[in-house]
Amino acid sequence: MLKQQKHWYDYLWIASAVYLTLGFFNILFAWLGLICFITPLLIAIVKGNKSYCNRFCGRGQLFELLGYRLGLSRRKAPPKFLCSSWFRYGFLAFFMTMFFVMLYATCLVFVGATLNEAVTLLWVFKLPWNWVDTSFVAPWMAQFAFGFYGVMLTSTVLGMLTMLLFKPRSWCVYCPMGTMTQGICQIKHRKENPNETPNKGNCRTAEGSCQ
């Protein structure tokens, strides 16, 4: 019987779970999440592929584990709109807007505003997060950690919800990083992108054509 060979990167779900846990003990660990932001972008820009999503995304692996191995997912097809371009790019725009709002709040603290020791979940709910002493770093560094952990927690909660309701990796369909890196790859390889070439078929084979 054929079996998939395991690689070191198949265990990156552990890093994702550890990251989410560490945030509860010390919010400053949230800075580590930048790796998940910068790495996929760098790979897409420099190498022109989505190997981060395809191999190294610990969050996707975590959803897979919870959904398939632990059987927490209903494994139903997600609604059509979730996979549409307008929703994916709309969600990316919304997510980036909220990300820049968070960066603006960090800048305000940098210029003298008071540190807000709360993590914002789903862009609305402010969860008090003041059980860790962050006075040994500059207030703006702590503010960024609170804001960034909020972004990571929000996306995890959304991913968990769609994992439970639909297929385990439904988050991957509308993940802003996935949308962004696919967009970068499409721009980078635009000359060979059949989406922009008229009179090509609707399906894809390794031969690269649909006769």
Added chain:
Amino acid sequence: MRSKKKSASISKECVACGCCVKSCLLGALSVYRGMYALVDEHKCAGCGKCADVCPAQVISVAAREAAQC
């Protein structure tokens, strides 16, 4: 399980997440330059595992003639 008559086909709404690549034990799928997944028809057995895991519901398994657009 192996069916020479069936093959997977991927529509252009593919999000290139790579779930199908992981699910295929025959190595019949790959993500082409981060843009979309591709099926190698010579390797594909038409088992439908990729269609089951695809979160974007863009994979269909059909008779080889029908899968050709």
